[in-house]
Amino acid sequence: MRTADLIRFARDAANGSPLRTSLLILAMAIGVAAVVVLTALADGARRYVLNQFSAIGSNLVIVLPGRSQTGGFNPGNAITSTPRDLTIDDAQALLRASAVHRVAPLAVGTSEISVGGRLREVMVAGTTAEFIAVRRLTLAQGRFLSSGDWRRGASEAVIGARIRDELFGREEALGQLVRVGDRRVRIVGILAATGQGLGMNTDELVIVPVALAQAMFNSNTLFRILVEANGREAIAPAKAQVSEIIRLRHEGEQDVTVITQDAVLATFDRILGTLTVAVAGIAAISLAVAGILVMNVMLVSVTQRTAEIGLLKALGATRKTIRNVFLTEAAMLSLAGALLGFALGHAAAALIRQLVPAFPALPPDWAVLAGVATALATGLAFGVLPARRAALLDPVQSLARR
Amino acid sequence: MGAPLIELSAIERVFHLGDSRVHALQSIDLCITAGEYVSVMGPSGSGKSTLLNLLGLLDRPDSGSYRLAGRDVTTLSADEQARVRSERIGFVFQSFHLVPRLTAAENIALPMVLAGIPPAQRGERVRQALRDYGLENRADHRPDQLSGGQRQRVAIARATIMQPALVLADEPTGNLDRTTGEEVMRLLEALNGTGVTLIVVTHDGALGARARRQLLMADGKLQHDRAGSADRPGEACGLPT
Numbered sequence: 253m254r255t256a257d258l259i260r261f262a263r264d265a266a267n268g269s270p271l272r273t274s275l276l277i278l279a280m281a282i283g284v285a286a287v288v289v290l291t292a293l294a295d296g297a298r299r300y301v302l303n304q305f306s307a308i309g310s311n312l313v314i315v316l317p318g319r320s321q322t323g324g325f326n327p328g329n330a331i332t333s334t335p336r337d338l339t340i341d342d343a344q345a346l347l348r349a350s351a352v353h354r355v356a357p358l359a360v361g362t363s364e365i366s367v368g369g370r371l372r373e374v375m376v377a378g379t380t381a382e383f384i385a386v387r388r389l390t391l392a393q394g395r396f397l398s399s400g401d402w403r404r405g406a407s408e409a410v411i412g413a414r415i416r417d418e419l420f421g422r423e424e425a426l427g428q429l430v431r432v433g434d435r436r437v438r439i440v441g442i443l444a445a446t447g448q449g450l451g452m453n454t455d456e457l458v459i460v461p462v463a464l465a466q467a468m469f470n471s472n473t474l475f476r477i478l479v480e481a482n483g484r485e486a487i488a489p490a491k492a493q494v495s496e497i498i499r500l501r502h503e504g505e506q507d508v509t510v511i512t513q514d515a516v517l518a519t520f521d522r523i524l525g526t527l528t529v530a531v532a533g534i535a536a537i538s539l540a541v542a543g544i545l546v547m548n549v550m551l552v553s554v555t556q557r558t559a560e561i562g563l564l565k566a567l568g569a570t571r572k573t574i575r576n577v578f579l580t581e582a583a584m585l586s587l588a589g590a591l592l593g594f595a596l597g598h599a600a601a602a603l604i605r606q607l608v609p610a611f612p613a614l615p616p617d618w619a620v621l622a623g624v625a626t627a628l629a630t631g632l633a634f635g636v637l638p639a640r641r642a643a644l645l646d647p648v649q650s651l652a653r654r
Numbered sequence: 655m656g657a658p659l660i661e662l663s664a665i666e667r668v669f670h671l672g673d674s675r676v677h678a679l680q681s682i683d684l685c686i687t688a689g690e691y692v693s694v695m696g697p698s699g700s701g702k703s704t705l706l707n708l709l710g711l712l713d714r715p716d717s718g719s720y721r722l723a724g725r726d727v728t729t730l731s732a733d734e735q736a737r738v739r740s741e742r743i744g745f746v747f748q749s750f751h752l753v754p755r756l757t758a759a760e761n762i763a764l765p766m767v768l769a770g771i772p773p774a775q776r777g778e779r780v781r782q783a784l785r786d787y788g789l790e791n792r793a794d795h796r797p798d799q800l801s802g803g804q805r806q807r808v809a810i811a812r813a814t815i816m817q818p819a820l821v822l823a824d825e826p827t828g829n830l831d832r833t834t835g836e837e838v839m840r841l842l843e844a845l846n847g848t849g850v851t852l853i854v855v856t857h858d859g860a861l862g863a864r865a866r867r868q869l870l871m872a873d874g875k876l877q878h879d880r881a882g883s884a885d886r887p888g889e890a891c892g893l894p895t
Binding site: 253254256257261264265267268559560562563564565566567568569570571572573647648651 | 707710712713732733736739740745747753755764765767768769770772773812
């Protein structure tokens with residue numbers, strides 16, 4: 253029997269009993285749609301959490317002075333126990349790394365800020381223009397630090413929202429001169445209120461150029477170097493490159509610790525990814541149920557069509573032909589169900605995205621593929637038994653049935 | 655008379671119904687030459703349908719040999735037998751056995767579809783068959799839209815579309831009124847006139863009497879073998895009769 257004839261024959265047979273066919277397709281469609289929608293929800297949850305985390309800079313690699321891990325004996329340790337400091341030169345050197353997108357040095361100290369007789373103790377962060385992008389901060393007013401030579405900072409400051417409120421109240425803060433320590437700086441920008449984040453509270457921060465901060469605290473060391481990698485995948489290479497560059501600059505001694513914010517994120521990613529797989533597995537049970545339904549319906553179909561099978565045998569159909577006829581029908585019904593379920597699932601996921609725009613309910617490709625493939629496989633696997641039964645029917649007895 | 659088409663020797667067929675053994679066919683020796691018109695008669699349970707199923711390779715004997723056109727077909731595998739059915743044997747049934755969801759033309763084409771004949775060739779042969787059996791304007795009708803006589807004409811067209819050497823008809827007029835039955839018999843006999851071997855199973859004596867050779871069966875045995883014409887039955891086979 254030719255393939256085209258086989259398909260046409262199976263199609264006609266399926267059309268011959270519309271109720272049976274539509275119920276079967278529906279069962280298969282619900283199974284596949286369940287896989288698509290449930291994985292869309294689970295993966296949406298994963299992405300939602302990741303998005304929330306990347307708001308504070310998920311591609312961040314942080315360099316801090318000193319070694320927190322125990323290493324082997326190094327002759328350098330015998331002579332000097334204090335690690336080398338991180339410097340602005342170190343930070344600038346990191347820009348050479350291919351996996352690195354941005355670098356922001358950070359020098360931190362406490363000082364006093366005063367204006368018009370009001371005085372407050374504040375944390376002063378010395379950094380560069382890149383800081384705002386690396387930490388994903390937003391400005392409420394004005395501009396951030398001007399870019400330029402890292403070693404020559406202008407006398408300007410960006411202040412946190414809370415400091416603005418406390419020092420200026422209802423007055424205009426932008427453009428005002430304030431005293432920070434023994435320096436007079438001009439306020440050029442005000443950060444948007446963010447509340448407590450991981451690390452420091454930017455609402456109570458005064459940000460000045462790194463050179464100014466170092467002069468203020470009379471030191472040339474950095475507290476941290478914040479490095480933004482080129483992307484999620486570039487975090488690991490960035491970490492390795494950063495470690496290597498600093499090691500070379502520090503006479504071969506690994507005296508800094510490089511940490512990634514991504515480590516936390518990876519854990520979340522793993523947990524939620526596992527959840528997605530688990531949910532897909534649960535949804536796959538409905539596919540197995542649909543498969544068993546395929547088998548039942550096909551068995552009923554074989555019984556109902558016994559006389560027809562007998563006739564086909566009398567007309568010269570081989571066992572293989574009969575088997576193929578039933579397998580083709582099972583495969584076609586499964587395929588139709590899978591496609592319908594695929595469309596239904598995507599429509600449902602789109603609806604969820606419409607209703608809750610913040611929630612990226614998109615089914616992962618692997619889940620969709622696995623769902624459709626499982627539907628086809630179960631349909632075929634559970635179609636084998638009925639097809640075999642049909643093929644092995646005795647023609648004489650089959651023909652007698654009517 | 656042509657060459658022997660069917661040679662049965664010492665055919666036995668036993669059915670086991672619970673504890674009892676039913677001898678459906680007992681030591682059947684039969685020779686039918688190509689182009690013969692044979693009727694098989696007998697009461698219900700005499701084994702005539704079993705004989706027909708055996709001749710049509712739908713059933714296997716428990717012992718004995720069946721040679722179809724000189725080839726021993728009892729030892730063939732199920733799929734080889736299917737091929738022989740496809741190429742050499744056409745069936746006409748009492749209850750027509752048309753596929754209800756297919757049109758008349760599609761029902762006629764079914765044996766060619768199963769045999770894998772290309773669609774272009776099929777279309778031409780189906781058109782010819784529809785013309786031959788006066789079904790041109792019934793081509794797209796489904797069986798439930800056809801009269802009994804039309805259904806049996808579709809069935810005959812289907813049985814002959816592969817140009818078989820042998821047509822087996824099991825009570826072909828059983829579900830038809832007298833006039834339509836007469837018409838169907840004339841079609842089958844016309845077929846025999848073109849050289850096709852025709853074997854008709856019936857319990858209607860009048861119908862059976864139309865055949866040139868009549869076999870009478872009782873209790874699984876061949877009771878009578880009488881030729882209506884002067885020819886001695888089985889002559890070409892060289893068997894003692």
